[in-house]
Amino acid sequence: MKHIATRFFVTGAIFALIGMIWGIQMSATSDHTLAPAHGHLNLIGFVAMAVFGTFYALSPTAAGSRLAGIHYLLTTAAVLVLVPGIALAISGSGETLAKIGSVLALVSMALFAFVVFRHGVGAQPGAQPQ
Template identity: 60%
Template sequence: MTALPRLFFATAAIFALTGMAWGIHMSASGDHTLAPAHGHLNLLGFVMMSVFGTYYALTPKAAAAGLAKIHYGMSVVTVVTMAPGIALAINGVDEILAKASSVLAILTMLVFLVTILRNRAD
């Protein structure tokens, strides 16, 4: 496995552990108000990053491209802005971070689609 897929998987594990700890905290406190933010952390942070890592592990040519590194950076920024953005929106502070990170999430998935289309199986 090349470095980039390993980076996606390691980052996914960090996000998963963070999400799990947050879930335990919510359970212990009995306050599940931020469950949507917790869910997005797990979905985007663990599932999405793991799917991307799997694709790049199976497609080394795609992992070697410069766009793959940009894709990793966009993915991380998406996760670290989405969960707090949703938490802020739920708490009535502001919705701008949730909205901006939602657009970034779509762009991140668009980069993934472009990557897939550029690296068709022979």
């Protein structure tokens, strides 16, 4: 699992499975109190990670950069902090983790924008496939 696109896709698939199980649990118990946390798990944990993985699969120069690995770790951290943070905020246990997770998610997206601007999309002319 060395290629960064694979890391994004595998992690995104795991987050999607957790989100789906969580959604079924909410439906079975008719308790949708934590739906915002569930939604963020699916949106950032699966959709954004799949978009990022697709970009890196199509852009080998960007995928080979050190920033790609940092981006993966930052996005994973954002999901792992934000989702429980939202659940804690909803339950009245404080908003600190949700705030930290939100900042991590914002920085992750800003880093993605920087990587796209820096490397473009697709293989660069003369670039060796990885």
